[in-house]
Amino acid sequence: MRFVKDIKSIFIMSLLINAALFIIFWSDVELGLEAVFQRAIKLQVKNKVCDVNLNDDRPYISNKTDLKMIYYVTPTYPRPEQTPELTRLAHTLMHVPSIHWIVADDQPVCSDQVLSILRKTGLPFTYISSPKPYLYKTHNFPRGVANRRAALTWLHENVKEGILYFGDDDNTVDLELFNEIRQTKKVSMFPVGLIGEYGVSAPVVKNGKVVGFFDSWPGLRTFPVDMAGFAINIEFLSPNAIMPYTVGQEEDKFLVSTGVKLEDIEPLANNCSKILVWHTRTTKNKVPTLKIDIEKLNNMLKYDSFVNLLKELTKMGMAHVSPNNGSKTFIIRNRSKYDPLTDLK
Amino acid sequence: MRFVKDIKSIFIMSLLINAALFIIFWSDVELGLEAVFQRAIKLQVKNKVCDVNLNDDRPYISNKTDLKMIYYVTPTYPRPEQTPELTRLAHTLMHVPSIHWIVADDQPVCSDQVLSILRKTGLPFTYISSPKPYLYKTHNFPRGVANRRAALTWLHENVKEGILYFGDDDNTVDLELFNEIRQTKKVSMFPVGLIGEYGVSAPVVKNGKVVGFFDSWPGLRTFPVDMAGFAINIEFLSPNAIMPYTVGQEEDKFLVSTGVKLEDIEPLANNCSKILVWHTRTTKNKVPTLKIDIEKLNNMLKYDSFVNLLKELTKMGMAHVSPNNGSKTFIIRNRSKYDPLTDLK
Numbered sequence: 001m002r003f004v005k006d007i008k009s010i011f012i013m014s015l016l017i018n019a020a021l022f023i024i025f026w027s028d029v030e031l032g033l034e035a036v037f038q039r040a041i042k043l044q045v046k047n048k049v050c051d052v053n054l055n056d057d058r059p060y061i062s063n064k065t066d067l068k069m070i071y072y073v074t075p076t077y078p079r080p081e082q083t084p085e086l087t088r089l090a091h092t093l094m095h096v097p098s099i100h101w102i103v104a105d106d107q108p109v110c111s112d113q114v115l116s117i118l119r120k121t122g123l124p125f126t127y128i129s130s131p132k133p134y135l136y137k138t139h140n141f142p143r144g145v146a147n148r149r150a151a152l153t154w155l156h157e158n159v160k161e162g163i164l165y166f167g168d169d170d171n172t173v174d175l176e177l178f179n180e181i182r183q184t185k186k187v188s189m190f191p192v193g194l195i196g197e198y199g200v201s202a203p204v205v206k207n208g209k210v211v212g213f214f215d216s217w218p219g220l221r222t223f224p225v226d227m228a229g230f231a232i233n234i235e236f237l238s239p240n241a242i243m244p245y246t247v248g249q250e251e252d253k254f255l256v257s258t259g260v261k262l263e264d265i266e267p268l269a270n271n272c273s274k275i276l277v278w279h280t281r282t283t284k285n286k287v288p289t290l291k292i293d294i295e296k297l298n299n300m301l302k303y304d305s306f307v308n309l310l311k312e313l314t315k316m317g318m319a320h321v322s323p324n325n326g327s328k329t330f331i332i333r334n335r336s337k338y339d340p341l342t343d344l345k
Numbered sequence: 346m347r348f349v350k351d352i353k354s355i356f357i358m359s360l361l362i363n364a365a366l367f368i369i370f371w372s373d374v375e376l377g378l379e380a381v382f383q384r385a386i387k388l389q390v391k392n393k394v395c396d397v398n399l400n401d402d403r404p405y406i407s408n409k410t411d412l413k414m415i416y417y418v419t420p421t422y423p424r425p426e427q428t429p430e431l432t433r434l435a436h437t438l439m440h441v442p443s444i445h446w447i448v449a450d451d452q453p454v455c456s457d458q459v460l461s462i463l464r465k466t467g468l469p470f471t472y473i474s475s476p477k478p479y480l481y482k483t484h485n486f487p488r489g490v491a492n493r494r495a496a497l498t499w500l501h502e503n504v505k506e507g508i509l510y511f512g513d514d515d516n517t518v519d520l521e522l523f524n525e526i527r528q529t530k531k532v533s534m535f536p537v538g539l540i541g542e543y544g545v546s547a548p549v550v551k552n553g554k555v556v557g558f559f560d561s562w563p564g565l566r567t568f569p570v571d572m573a574g575f576a577i578n579i580e581f582l583s584p585n586a587i588m589p590y591t592v593g594q595e596e597d598k599f600l601v602s603t604g605v606k607l608e609d610i611e612p613l614a615n616n617c618s619k620i621l622v623w624h625t626r627t628t629k630n631k632v633p634t635l636k637i638d639i640e641k642l643n644n645m646l647k648y649d650s651f652v653n654l655l656k657e658l659t660k661m662g663m664a665h666v667s668p669n670n671g672s673k674t675f676i677i678r679n680r681s682k683y684d685p686l687t688d689l690k
Contacts, residue, residue, distance in 0.1 A: 084623035290544075309536060334607075
């Protein structure tokens with residue numbers, strides 16, 4: 001009898017605990033998870049502003065002071081394609097007057113490589129190290145949220161006016177888009193090419209007003225748009241506007257949190273009939289480990305250029321080099337393969 | 346007996362025919378195939394120079410006349426990513442003084458879309474329609490050879506001096522590369538990132554001379570380099586230099602046909618220790634067919650912007666629109682799905 005009673009109370013207890021956990025998770029997944037796991041995992045990650053440059057050092061751009069500043073927020077993360085992606089996007093932004101590039105990088109340290117790309121542009125920029133919480137490292141975490149939140153924090157603390165735009169490092173933007181978004185009064189929207197199963201995601205405009213959305217994935221969203229499909233006037237952006245850690249709902253929940261209404265939305269790009277930005281995606285490359293003894297090569301002298309190339313490769317995250325592990329490498333000369341460089345005469 | 350004799354002679358005949366075909370194909374695959382199939386398929390494809398602009402219309406670039414012209418040859422082909430790729434590459438080239446962009450397009454007509462991208466750049470350019478021979482349409486044909494050949498022909502007929510560089514529409518180029526290649530006397534070489542299993546393809550330099558190559562795929566090549574890994578002075582380029590229709594051998598056979606020797610090669614990018622160009626690749630998108638009756642929409646009035654967006658989508662090759670076939674589409678408003686636009690109030 002006593003035994004049955006114990007089982008009963010254990011059963012009821014477990015039911016209650018389950019119910020409590022269920023309510024916590026359901027009511028606010030994000031807060032719930034953070035509250036539960038923050039103590040468990042001890043979050044050590046911190047955002048850090050690595051560098052800020054407020055000067056526009058481009059001699060070929062005439063920076064008219066009456067143009068509103070565009071704050072172009074780019075979340076990025078270390079990978080073999082990071083250097084080329086940022087380089088390529090930089091070339092686009094370098095044509096745009098009155099622009100400030102906020103690059104928020106998902107790595108716990110400030111990267112010399114990223115910083116050197118930013119400095120070469122001559123653009124005003126802010127470089128933030130904004131690693132994602134460890135909590136999300138092992139999950140199917142939403143990429144870029146920690147970065148965009150860090151950028152929003154920096155904006156709230158440092159900027160009073162201008163236009164906010166979220167532009168990923170692999171997107172392609174037509175220069176016309178910048179003239180368009182600079183006019184944004186509250187929230188503007190426009191089509192994004194190469195999204196989903198329609199090949200585009202776009203607001204539908206009737207008599208100059210946004211009346212609906214053409215997007216292949218509704219996802220129970222009030223504003224079914226891509227991150228690259230809207231811009232916001234910073235004066236309209238209250239500190240309460242926040243992006244959630246919820247995959248696929250980032251744009252919608254952020255826009256809803258700004259308090260914007262459907263009737264407020266300003267359709268751009270000729271009433272959303274032109275495509276001025278594309279969600280291009282770059283094929284990911286594996287990071288190979290190359291079995292090469294750099295020390296030995298260095299001692300051989302005369303191959304210092306090759307040693308420097310290997311260091312460059314490592315710095316860009318495009319390969320690891322190890323004396324002990326990795327795939328065997330060779331040098332080619334006269335259609336023959338040579339194993340160590342010493343064989344080359 | 347008579348029957349056996351017939352069989353015998355048929356067998357011998359077929360052996361002889363096979364041997365003849367084998368010899369033709371083996372001795373020169375390209376010529377052989379062309380000779381055999383040209384009559385069979387009736388090649389109707391012709392290159393056509395769609396437009397040439399020799400003026401540099403960029404107000405922000407000071408074109409010093411003493412800088413050698415760089416002829417940047419970009420093979421391209423129609424696909425959903427063509428417009429963004431060319432747009433993105435244009436933004437890079439627009440920073441470079443003294444450059445002429447040769448875009449050779451694998452489509453049998455001149456594309457208004459491509460032409461409009463080129464005209465917006467302000468760059469000097471040549472736009473060539475250079476469809477690949479029909480012959481190669483069904484095979485695992487080498488992409489971009491017909492285009493590069495067309496560009497070479499145009500160069501031979503119109504240009505006496507300058508530097509030739511092959512730059513694909515999806516590659517990423519650091520602006521420093523242009524200063525480097527402009528110095529090319531005969532043939533220069535330099536590392537290309539994100540190639541093969543080493544993450545890079547690069548010449549190996551010893552005491553300032555190229556002594557070998559670091560490339561994961563030897564492919565029995567004298568010059569195991571990527572198309573983006575070399576530049577040529579046009580004065581060094583004889584009309585006999587030709588690119589073969591052989592997958593994987595295009596670079597090598599072309600370089601061998603120029604008559605360049607290993608000892609002639611000029612190593613750039615700080616003795617091939619820096620990476621200034623990357624073989625980035627863009628994920629391919631499917632071209633969806635959307636079931637939408639454009640005529641009907643047009644008659645409904647008030648949705649002309651949306652009709653124009655659908656036309657833009659088609660023009661960019663990012664979707665087909667048909668009243669009868671394709672996937673059903675819907676419009677989203679207030680988190681609900683509406684089938685025809687007439688339902689939207």
